[in-house]
Amino acid sequence: MTETHHYFDERDQPLPRWDAVWSKLDAFFGSDTPPHITLRQFSGDGGRFKGQSHTILISETAAGRGLAEIVARESAHLCLYQVTRGASALQPVAERA
Numbered sequence: 001m002t003e004t005h006h007y008f009d010e011r012d013q014p015l016p017r018w019d020a021v022w023s024k025l026d027a028f029f030g031s032d033t034p035p036h037i038t039l040r041q042f043s044g045d046g047g048r049f050k051g052q053s054h055t056i057l058i059s060e061t062a063a064g065r066g067l068a069e070i071v072a073r074e075s076a077h078l079c080l081y082q083v084t085r086g087a088s089a090l091q092p093v094a095e096r097a
Contacts, residue, residue, distance in 0.1 A: 007037050007071075015039060021072050025079055032082040037075060047074040051081035051089050 005014035006022040018039075026033040034054040041060045042048070047070040048057040056074040058067070080088045 006035060007039055010038065010040050012038075018071055018075075021068070021075055024072075025075055029079040029083065032079050034078050034082065037078060039071070046070060049074045049077045049081070049089075051078060051086055054078055 003016070005016050005019055007015040007018035009015055018037075022033065022037070036054060038053070038055045040055060040057050042057045043060055045059050045061070047059065047062070049055065050057070056071065056078070058070055058074075062070055077088070
């Protein structure tokens with residue numbers, strides 16, 4: 001039986017260490033959990049997500065400093081993006097207040 005992974009790096013290589021995060025999201029969001037999520041690094045702070053491409057951008061400086069929390073949070077944003085058909089990403093947070 002082949003293991004199914006859900007997180008991949010920029011070269012489309014599986015990142016099995018994050019499969020537990022995906023399983024928890026899938027238990028809550030079900031079919032709105034993207035089956036293939038790409039993790040990429042960027043220069044900056046924290047994390048970002050790109051809903052249409054199911055991509056999470058993680059700061060190059062995040063390794064070891066809340067990395068699991070960033071992956072979980074941005075993955076949840078991808079799920080919410082699916083649930084709302086993109087509406088969750090239309091308006092910047094500053095405009096919602």
